[in-house]
Amino acid sequence: MTRVTIYINGETVDEEVEDRTLLVDFLRVNRRLTGTHVGCDTSQCGACVVHVDGEAVKSCAMLAVQCEGRDVRTIEGLTDGEALHAMQKAFHECHALQCGFCTPGMIMSAVDMVRRHGAELDETTIRHELEGNICRCTGYENIVKAIRQGSREMQR
Amino acid sequence: MNRFDFKRVDSVQAAVTLLCEIEDSSVLAGGQTLIPTMKQGLSAPAALIDLGGISELREIRIEEDAIVVGAMCTHADVANSSSIRQHIPGLAHLAGQIGDAQVRNRGTIGGSIANNDPAADYPAACLGLDATILTDKRAIAADSFFLGLFETALDEGELITGVRFRHCRRSTYLKFRNPASRFAIVGVFVGRGKEGWRVAITGAGRDGVFRWRAAEEALNGDCRPQALEPLRLSIEEMLDDIHAKGDYRAHLIKVLACDAVEKLLR
Numbered sequence: 001m002t003r004v005t006i007y008i009n010g011e012t013v014d015e016e017v018e019d020r021t022l023l024v025d026f027l028r029v030n031r032r033l034t035g036t037h038v039g040c041d042t043s044q045c046g047a048c049v050v051h052v053d054g055e056a057v058k059s060c061a062m063l064a065v066q067c068e069g070r071d072v073r074t075i076e077g078l079t080d081g082e083a084l085h086a087m088q089k090a091f092h093e094c095h096a097l098q099c100g101f102c103t104p105g106m107i108m109s110a111v112d113m114v115r116r117h118g119a120e121l122d123e124t125t126i127r128h129e130l131e132g133n134i135c136r137c138t139g140y141e142n143i144v145k146a147i148r149q150g151s152r153e154m155q156r
Numbered sequence: 157m158n159r160f161d162f163k164r165v166d167s168v169q170a171a172v173t174l175l176c177e178i179e180d181s182s183v184l185a186g187g188q189t190l191i192p193t194m195k196q197g198l199s200a201p202a203a204l205i206d207l208g209g210i211s212e213l214r215e216i217r218i219e220e221d222a223i224v225v226g227a228m229c230t231h232a233d234v235a236n237s238s239s240i241r242q243h244i245p246g247l248a249h250l251a252g253q254i255g256d257a258q259v260r261n262r263g264t265i266g267g268s269i270a271n272n273d274p275a276a277d278y279p280a281a282c283l284g285l286d287a288t289i290l291t292d293k294r295a296i297a298a299d300s301f302f303l304g305l306f307e308t309a310l311d312e313g314e315l316i317t318g319v320r321f322r323h324c325r326r327s328t329y330l331k332f333r334n335p336a337s338r339f340a341i342v343g344v345f346v347g348r349g350k351e352g353w354r355v356a357i358t359g360a361g362r363d364g365v366f367r368w369r370a371a372e373e374a375l376n377g378d379c380r381p382q383a384l385e386p387l388r389l390s391i392e393e394m395l396d397d398i399h400a401k402g403d404y405r406a407h408l409i410k411v412l413a414c415d416a417v418e419k420l421l422r
Contacts, residue, residue, distance in 0.1 A: 002162055019162035019204075022191075043192050044336070046258065055232075055261045061191045062262065065162045066184075066208055109257065131338065132256025 006067045008033070009077025017064045023057075024048045026064035027074060035075040035104045039134070046133030049105040049112075050074045056112035058132070075104035078111070087111050090150030091143075098137035109133050110147045111154075119155035121148055158200040166209045168317055172292050176313040178203045183315065185228060185267030188259050213266070213317060216240070221323050224290070227266025227316045231255070234265060246327025246347055250281050253331055255338050266316040269301075272308050272364060274395065275339035277331065279365035284345030284356035285327060288320040295320075304363050324349050326420050330412040331359075334399055341400045342408040346416040352376045355413055360405040362393050371413055379421070381414035 001016045008031060017026060027033045027050070036059060039047035043061040050059045051073040078085040084092065087107050097103045113121065113129045126147050127140070135143060161178075165171045175181055182201035184190060193199040207213060213228035216237050223240055225233075234240055235252035254260055254268075254277050268278040269289065282289065282298035289296045292315045301309045310316070327347035331340045340359030347354045353375035355368040374383040389409055394402035 018159070020157045020159055022157075022195075041195060043188070043259070046256070049258055056258050057262050058258045060195075061188055061259075063162065063187070063191070063204075065164075066187070066206060068164070112257070129257050132258045 002065050004065055004068050006064070006069075007071045009073055019063070019065055021064045022060055023050070023052075023062045023064050023067060023072070024059035027059060027072075030064075033074050033076050037101055037104060039101060039105075044132075044134065045102070045105070046109060047102050047105040049108040049133065051108060051112065054112075054115065056109050073108075075108060078107070085111070086153035086156075087114075087147070087150035090146040090153060094142045094146035094149060096138065096142040096146035097135075102133060102135045102137075106130075106133050106135065106143055110150060113147065114151045114154050119151050121151045123148070157194050158197070160201055161203040163203055163205045164209055165205060165207070168210060168213070168292050168315060171205050171207060171210065172313060172315050174203070174205050175315065178205075181205055183207055183270075185270070186230060186262040186264040187267075188255065188263040189267065189271055189273070207266075217318075219320075222320050223323070224318050224320045225265055226318045228264050229266075231260035231263050231265070231268075232257075235260065243323040243325065244285065244321050244327055246324065246329050246345060247281050247285065247321060250277050250329035250331075250343075250345065253277065253329070253333075265319060269319065270308060270310060270316055272302055272306050273339070274305050274361065274364040275334075275337075275341075275343075275359045276365075277329070277340060277343055277358060280329065280340075280343050280345040280356040280358035281321075282319065282356075283365055283367055284329075284347045284354045285321050285324050286347075286349060286351070286354060287322075289316060290318045290320060291316050299367075302365050307364075322349065328416050328419050330416045330419075332408050332412060342405055342412060344409060344412040344416050346413065346420060348375075348379075348420065353379070357409055360394055360409055362395055366393075368409065368413065375417065379417070381417045381421075384410060384414050384417070 037047035039045035048059045181203040184204040213226045215226045217224040231251045231254045241248040287298045331343040343358040345356045355371040389406040391402045394405045396402040
């Protein structure tokens with residue numbers, strides 16, 4: 001067991017964890033932040049994407065103990081209160097989901113994409129950047145549309 | 157995943173000491189291969205020594221005619237470094253094609269090279285750029301570093317601290333990727349340095365990454381893509397698996413190598 005201090009969605013969390021605990025399990029089981037999903041066991045699907053110190057990572061391929069002193073943001077911490085984040089709103093408006101399982105990971109990846117590439121994301125960039133996120137319902141058309149819209153809205 | 161002890165260190169020396177002291181221990185770099193492997197039960201170290209806290213390993217150092225990339229630099233660090241993009245464009249381009257965006261934010265050059273997966277991208281850059289692998293003990297030429305599938309010249313308890321790449325403005329990497337895993341079915345790194353052309357192939361060799369010396373010689377005599385036309389790769393030396401047959405891989409190598417040379421001459 002190791003004692004860790006992690007800043008999760010703006011809150012300081014100080015807990016003993018078993019060393020082998022994956023970040024995704026720590027978030028879901030210990031912290032009950034179940035918006036971060038597990039869609040595969042091979043770090044390919046991207047349903048578990050969260051931000052660690054502002055960068056998108058797959059929380060199923062990182063240990064909780066590796067997050068000591070770091071800032072972790074999950075889909076639950078994207079906004080303060082009830083109002084949706086611009087990217088969440090764009091996914092809603094563009095109907096960029098069907099079952100919704102991949103959506104939290106898609107949105108966290110999309111927000112990171114805007115951070116790195118700026119507001120004017122073109123379709124090629126979005127599709128290249130989405131390689132680490134798999135959706136088995138929509139065929140991606142509306143997801144790409146939503147990320148374009150969301151990226152523009154985020155800059156306002 | 158098996159139980160293990162997690163050890164944090166803040167210096168190379170401390171990491172090496174623990175690595176030698178604790179039986180069956182392993183260093184943890186970006187963890188993008190090691191953690192999934194441990195989840196599958198394919199690897200079960202007794203302790204993980206986390207290199208994430210050693211800040212000096214995350215530096216990109218600029219020398220007069222070379223760039224030293226710290227072992228813990230992520231693929232995203234390399235892909236986005238303005239110095240690397242300017243002086244060794246092929247290396248930055250290669251790093252930007254590894255895995256996916258999230259993997260590039262965590263995966264490291266040191267981890268990739270130490271693992272020497274036969275389908276990994278970085279080993280091709282090291283061979284194609286005549287790089288030097290720096291460890292806590294010595295400097296190893298890339299030509300003597302990659303020994304076979306998942307095998308390297310590293311001794312027990314030896315740690316990669318960085319990789320020195322000499323500037324090579326004319327360098328590029330083309331990759332035919334497996335659409336599911338994003339690993340290279342064939343990856344071709346081509347560089348034209350002071351000592352002539354280098355062509356390094358990953359993903360395809362039965363013994364892992366290799367230099368296609370016949371192509372290098374041909375290009376040193378005639379630097380057009382056509383120079384590669386008459387060459388034949390030995391199909392027996394190609395990987396042959398469910399992803400691609402040996403003859404298909406041999407064919408892809410030539411096609412990609414010609415494209416890469418053409419791209420560099422443009």
